[in-house]
Amino acid sequence: MNFEDYFKKSVWETFTSSQGLTADFVVKAVVAMALAVILGILIYKIYGHYFGGVVFSRSFATTLVGMTVLSCMLTLAISSNIVISLGMVGALSIVRYRTAIKDPMDLLYLFWSISIGITLGAGIYVLAAVTMLVMLFVVHLFYNRRKKGVIYIMVVHYESGLAGDEILRSLGKMKYQLKSKTIRGDQTELTMELLCRNSNTLFMENIQAVEGVKDVTLIQYNGEYHG
Template identity: 30%
Template sequence: MDKFLEQFSLNAEDSFSPYNYVAYILLCAALLYILSVIYNKYGQSISNRAQLAKVLMIVGLTTFIIISIVKSSLALSLGLVGALSIVRFRTAIKEPEELGYFFMAIAIGLGMGANQLLPTLIGFILLMLIVVLQNKSGSASITQNLLVNLTCDTDQKTALIEKISDAISANTLQLEVKRIKHQERAIAINFLVKVTSLEDLNTINSNLIAIDPKVDVTFIDNTL
C-alpha cells in the first residue's frame, strides 16, 4: 500500500541530476533545430515556413519539459490528462505536411523527456533520411492552377500567348493549357503547372510582369 501511495508523491526523484537534465534539453533543442532547418529547406507548405519552424522548437521543448515533470508522478500524469482536456487550439493546421512536422517535434520532445536517447536518435535520423531522399529523388513538387489575365489589342493576342507560354514553361516541370478566353481587348488563360519549389512560382510571376507590368497573375493550389 505504501508503495502505491508513493506513486502520487509530488516530490522529484532522488536520482534527478541537473547536469543530465541540461544535457538532454540541449540535445533536444539541437534535434529540433535540425528539424526546423530540414522543414525550411524541403517543406512544400505555402504558408510562412520560417515562422512555423520557430513554433516547432517551442512545441518540442515544451513537450520535453512536460514529460520530464510528469514521468515520475502518477498524480501529475493524471493532472496533465485533465488539463489537456480543456485546451483548445484555435488556429487550424491548413496542410497535412505541417501536421507531420508537428508530430515529429512532439516525438522528439517525448523521447528526450523520457530519457529515451537511443530510440529517439535512431528514429529521428531515419525520418530525416526519408525526407531528404524523397526530395532528392524529385518526388516533391508543387502543383498550381495559374490564372493569367492581360489587357491587349486584338492583333497582339497570338504573340502574347506565345510569350506567356514560353515564360511559364521555362520554369516548370509540366505545363498544361486548360482554358483560353478571348475578350474584346483582353485575354484570360488558365494553366496547370508543376514546379519544384516556391522560388519557381516567384520566377514565373516576375517573368510575366516583365512582359506586361499590368498583368493579373493568380496561383491556386491543385493536384496534377
C-alpha cells in the same frame, strides 16, 4: 561519512521522496531535456534550410524548439507521478488551439517536434535519433524533387478564337494542364497549371504578343487554388 554529508543526504532524500523524485529520475530528466533542446534546435535549422515559403516566420521556427522541450517535460512528468498524469490529461483535454496552419509542411514540423519530445521523455533516445535521420532524409528527398520545377497558375484573357491555339503553341515543351476555360461574350478566360523548370518567364512575352491576348497573369501555385 561525516555529519554534514549525512545532513545533506537526509535533506535531499526528504525532498525527493516528498516530490516523487529519485536521483536516477533527475539524471534521466537532465539528459532528456538537454537532448530535447539540441534536437529542437536541429529541427529549427532544418526548417529554416528547407523553408519553401516567401516570408520566413522566426517565431514559428522558435516554437518548434519550445514544443520539443515542453512535450519532453510533459512526458517526464506523466511518467514520474500517476496523480500528475491524470491531472494533465484532464487539463490538456480542455485546451483548444485555434491558430490556422496554412502550410501542411508546418503541421509536419510541429508533429515532428512533439514526437521527438515525447520519445526523449520516454527515454528511447535511439528511436529519437533514428527518427531525426529518417525525417531529414524524407524532407531532403522531396525538397530536391520540388526544386526540379515550380508550379504556376497562369490566367490569360483573350478575344480572338484563334488565340487559344497560339497560346498553347507558345508554351513549347512546357508541361501544362488546363484548369478552367470561361467564355464571356467575346472574351475568354483561360486558366492553366504550368510546370516551370527554371525562373525564365520569356513565354509570357510570347503569349502577350499573340494577337487578341489582353493580359497574362502568372501566380505561383501553393496548393490553395480552387478552380
